[in-house]
Amino acid sequence: MLPIILMTMRCFLRDRILFALLGAAGLLLLLIPAMSSFSMRQVQELSITLSLSANSFLLLILATLLGSASVWGDIERRYTAGLLGLPLSRRSYLLGKFTGIAVFLLACCAILAVAGLAVIAIAKSQYPAASDPQWWVILLASAMIGLKYVLLAAFAMFFSTLSTSFFLPIFGTLGVYFAGTASQEVFEYLNSDIAENLSPLVKSCAEAFYYILPNFSAFDLKVQAVYGLPLDAMSLLGTLLYFLAYLAVLLTLSVWLFERRDL
Amino acid sequence: MNAIEIKGLSKTYRGKRGARVEALVDLNLDVKAGEVFGFLGPNGAGKSTTIKLLTGQLRLNSGCAMLFGVQVSDPDARLRLGYLPENPSLHGHMNAWEHLRFVGQIHGLDAQRIKRDSQQILELLELDKDAKRPVKGYSKGMTQRLALAVALLPDPDLLILDEPMSGLDPLGRALVKDIIRDAKGRGKTVFFSTHITSDIEAVCDRIGIVVRGRLCALENVAELLREGVEGYLVRYADKLGCQHEDLIVRDRLRERLDSLLASGATLDAIEPHRRDMEAYFLQTVKDAEACLS
Amino acid sequence: MKRSLFLALLILVLISVTRFQVDWLAERPIAVKLGYTPAAEVQRLLAGEHRLALSEMSVIRVLFYFGSLVDKWRNQIMLPPEYFNMYKTVETAVKLDPYNMDAYYFAQSAFTWEVGRAREVNALLDYGMKYRTDDWYLPYFAGFNAAFFLQDYKQAAQYMERAAQLSGNPLFAKLASRYFYESGRTQLGIAYLQGMVEQERDPQQKRAYKLRLDALVVTRTIEDALSEWRQDHDKDPQNIAELYSAGLLAQIPEDPYGGEFFIDEEGKVRTTSKFALARPVENTQQQTLDEIPEAKE
Numbered sequence: 044m045l046p047i048i049l050m051t052m053r054c055f056l057r058d059r060i061l062f063a064l065l066g067a068a069g070l071l072l073l074l075i076p077a078m079s080s081f082s083m084r085q086v087q088e089l090s091i092t093l094s095l096s097a098n099s100f101l102l103l104i105l106a107t108l109l110g111s112a113s114v115w116g117d118i119e120r121r122y123t124a125g126l127l128g129l130p131l132s133r134r135s136y137l138l139g140k141f142t143g144i145a146v147f148l149l150a151c152c153a154i155l156a157v158a159g160l161a162v163i164a165i166a167k168s169q170y171p172a173a174s175d176p177q178w179w180v181i182l183l184a185s186a187m188i189g190l191k192y193v194l195l196a197a198f199a200m201f202f203s204t205l206s207t208s209f210f211l212p213i214f215g216t217l218g219v220y221f222a223g224t225a226s227q228e229v230f231e232y233l234n235s236d237i238a239e240n241l242s243p244l245v246k247s248c249a250e251a252f253y254y255i256l257p258n259f260s261a262f263d264l265k266v267q268a269v270y271g272l273p274l275d276a277m278s279l280l281g282t283l284l285y286f287l288a289y290l291a292v293l294l295t296l297s298v299w300l301f302e303r304r305d306l
Numbered sequence: 307m308n309a310i311e312i313k314g315l316s317k318t319y320r321g322k323r324g325a326r327v328e329a330l331v332d333l334n335l336d337v338k339a340g341e342v343f344g345f346l347g348p349n350g351a352g353k354s355t356t357i358k359l360l361t362g363q364l365r366l367n368s369g370c371a372m373l374f375g376v377q378v379s380d381p382d383a384r385l386r387l388g389y390l391p392e393n394p395s396l397h398g399h400m401n402a403w404e405h406l407r408f409v410g411q412i413h414g415l416d417a418q419r420i421k422r423d424s425q426q427i428l429e430l431l432e433l434d435k436d437a438k439r440p441v442k443g444y445s446k447g448m449t450q451r452l453a454l455a456v457a458l459l460p461d462p463d464l465l466i467l468d469e470p471m472s473g474l475d476p477l478g479r480a481l482v483k484d485i486i487r488d489a490k491g492r493g494k495t496v497f498f499s500t501h502i503t504s505d506i507e508a509v510c511d512r513i514g515i516v517v518r519g520r521l522c523a524l525e526n527v528a529e530l531l532r533e534g535v536e537g538y539l540v541r542y543a544d545k546l547g548c549q550h551e552d553l554i555v556r557d558r559l560r561e562r563l564d565s566l567l568a569s570g571a572t573l574d575a576i577e578p579h580r581r582d583m584e585a586y587f588l589q590t591v592k593d594a595e596a597c598l599s
Numbered sequence: 600m601k602r603s604l605f606l607a608l609l610i611l612v613l614i615s616v617t618r619f620q621v622d623w624l625a626e627r628p629i630a631v632k633l634g635y636t637p638a639a640e641v642q643r644l645l646a647g648e649h650r651l652a653l654s655e656m657s658v659i660r661v662l663f664y665f666g667s668l669v670d671k672w673r674n675q676i677m678l679p680p681e682y683f684n685m686y687k688t689v690e691t692a693v694k695l696d697p698y699n700m701d702a703y704y705f706a707q708s709a710f711t712w713e714v715g716r717a718r719e720v721n722a723l724l725d726y727g728m729k730y731r732t733d734d735w736y737l738p739y740f741a742g743f744n745a746a747f748f749l750q751d752y753k754q755a756a757q758y759m760e761r762a763a764q765l766s767g768n769p770l771f772a773k774l775a776s777r778y779f780y781e782s783g784r785t786q787l788g789i790a791y792l793q794g795m796v797e798q799e800r801d802p803q804q805k806r807a808y809k810l811r812l813d814a815l816v817v818t819r820t821i822e823d824a825l826s827e828w829r830q831d832h833d834k835d836p837q838n839i840a841e842l843y844s845a846g847l848l849a850q851i852p853e854d855p856y857g858g859e860f861f862i863d864e865e866g867k868v869r870t871t872s873k874f875a876l877a878r879p880v881e882n883t884q885q886q887t888l889d890e891i892p893e894a895k896e
């Protein structure tokens with residue numbers, strides 16, 4: 044599996060589009076100190092918000108593109124014909140490919156996180172805030188962003204193994220992203236008094252979706268990072284376990300489907 | 307042990323809106339180890355479908371297929387296989403060296419052997435000068451050569467080549483024939499598909515002809531060539547010393563020779579005159595199509 | 600050659616269209632610029648994880664808009680501000696990010712003095728205090744609003760107590776108690792504004808605070824003169840000029856906001872400008888403002 048991981052990553056590193064994207068993100072980060080100074084009372088907080096948001100946004104694009112293009116693209120360009128004629132199981136191919144994408148995403152996330160810390164330090168030095176930023180919480184929030192998009196990339200890959208065109212992987216992934224980000228909010232709304240006279244059918248449908256869709260709000264530590272709020276170790280651990288379990292299910296399903304697919 | 311065993315193999319493609327294409331119907335075929343087998347058929351006959359089934363890219367609808375006794379659904383079946391896909395496509399960002407190294411690693415070869423063999427194969431296929439360029443810039447023929455190099459690298463016991471000659475210049479074709487002969491000489495098995503009959507005569511031990519998904523002929527090439535002798539071309543000089551050429555049908559050779567010799571002519575040469583492979587192939591396809599429809 | 604000429608022509612057309620576009624965009628009515636803010640719930644759903652950024656962007660948008668208005672007022676161009684939309688946007692911003700200090704700060708500086716919506720601002724601050732539990736600014740602002748604008752001294756004392764606790768600075772509690780009576784109101788305002796001027800970074804905001812501070816200082820001078828007058832007279836003076844003639848004022852004081860000072864029937868010092876750069880204008884936008892229930896001044 045290692046050769047396929049390495050090959051996947053090597054091809055990413057040679058792709059100019061990905062570098063253009065990373066470069067754009069770098070430029071965006073450079074603008075953050077200037078943009079933060081528009082804030083009246085929370086320059087430092089704004090710089091943290093913006094750098095985390097920029098990180099998250101770039102990873103969204105990367106995870107969607109790389110995950111969606113993975114299997115579908117290889118089939119479309121007929122790389123699979125040669126690859127799967129080798130003594131390489133489809134499981135190894137798929138998992139190797141996914142690992143390559145995941146490592147690449149996490150590496151991008153780490154680079155952006157470190158760049159973000161530098162940018163925050165600059166913003167902070169411009170207008171010192173009442174309290175220092177919680178560097179570790181910011182790093183943890185970045186790590187959670189990384190995990191979230193690894194999970195999203197697994198979704199993209201899942202769609203990619205099903206599909207014969209780019210349409211389902213790209214739009215399916217974006218759909219899952221938006222639904223997964225909003226699901227907690229909707230769930231809370233449905234359980235509040237406002238939604239009392241909603242039909243029970245709608246409610247149970249929404250609830251089913253809530254449990255099926257990935258809950259991305261669990262990975263969102265921005266508020267804690269920006270305002271230095273305390274973190275709950277147990278819920279972090281819970282999120283980590285949730286990530287692993289969900290990822291395992293998704294990958295197993297993808298492998299299962301891909302093994303049954305004609306190329 | 308047979309290198310390839312196919313029993314009752316069928317494949318039906320399911321398209322959109324319930325469209326079905328019966329690409330392969332009840333195929334039975336054994337290829338012995340050490341044999342060179344030519345798989346012939348017109349376009350769309352099901353050659354590539356068979357090969358894709360053998361290399362694990364398609365799911366079997368029914369029947370079974372084995373390479374060296376291992377079910378094709380098992381990736382280990384491909385441990386002794388070198389496979390050249392039809393119109394191969396290789397990762398554009400990687401160069402020839404990297405492709406070969408990757409394939410060697412998947413086959414579990416050690417780095418030194420990969421390096422040595424890659425060098426040798428690249429030289430053989432005349433790719434060594436372009437080996438460091440990304441494959442993106444390769445011509446069709448160069449890509450075909452590199453894909454062939456990929457198939458050859460692990461020195462496999464079985465080569466499955468889907469239209470290996472397509473996209474190659476005459477030099478390349480000759481090279482492929484050499485490679486097939488060389489593999490045969492070293493006891494390897496080769497199974498290749500083609501629709502060009504002249505390739506067959508030169509290298510094949512046996513051929514199978516597939517038409518509309520059905521195997522309709524399975525022949526030994528040497529026998530076919532023997533049987534295919536329709537007459538003899540006899541060159542002789544009569545007693546006045548004038549040169550003549552005569553085409554004599556098979557059954558009357560003896561009779562004619564006797565009369566010629568009796569007349570005092572001197573024989574220069576007797577060559578068998580064959581109905582060529584092309585004609586045989588066309589006739590088989592025509593018969594099969596007539597039979598099927 | 601021909602092709603490059605054609606391209607040049609196309610680019611020229613694009614430039615001229617862009618010029619036109621820029622002008623057109625600049626002349627859009629203000630309402631279009633600030634625009635309509637969708638419901639906070641919708642924004643929360645759509646913004647997802649980026650809601651902190653969105654919240655901050657909304658506040659900065661309002662801030663820019665307000666800044667452009669203040670500039671215009673200074674140049675005597677009176678545009679009715681869209682207070683309702685501004686307030687809604689800020690309210691949405693804190694629903695997106697209840698910790699957003701910029702939103703509270705802006706609400707405090709924009710909706711109290713000019714428009715007298717101290718009650719709504721305090722509701723907003725109350726909401727913020729649930730989240731920013733160790734920020735003394737919020738109770739301090741709320742305390743000031745309660746005392747200065749709402750004249751609810753009991754409430755004000757509670758807020759100030761909390762501010763004092765959080766900041767570890769007992770000054771707040773003292774400051775509050777010292778000025779928590781009617782006649783100390785101007786002094787309370789002066790103390791508050793002095794604090795704000797000191798810590799404000801933005802030059803425009805700083806100027807706004809200074810202007811108001813100057814006005815209060817002038818008011819304070821007149822009030823001092825008036826109480827001196829009352830020691831000698833039974834009746835209040837007819838106007839400010841009388842105080843000047845009596846030698847209690849060094850000069851006829853000028854209102855920095857361009858109005859004129861007078862003494863009302865209750866004997867309070869007031870000005871025709873009401874300390875506001877923007878004069879109320881009767882029009883539809885003003886009506887929308889009234890959808891926010893009126894707070895007593």
Ligand SMILES: Nc1ncnc2c1ncn2[C@@H]1O[C@H](COP(=O)(O)OP(=O)(O)O)[C@@H](O)[C@H]1O
Nearest residue numbers: 319327329347348349350351352353354355356
């Ligand atoms: N993926 C596919 N879906 C549907 N039909 C297919 C597919 N691949 C091949 N076919 C059909 O199967 C038949 C055999 O194709 P193929 O094996 O590629 O022929 P060839 O002998 O030329 O290699 C053809 O009629 C072809 O149209």
Ligand SMILES: [Mg+2]
Nearest residue numbers: 353354355392
């Ligand atoms: Mg074919």
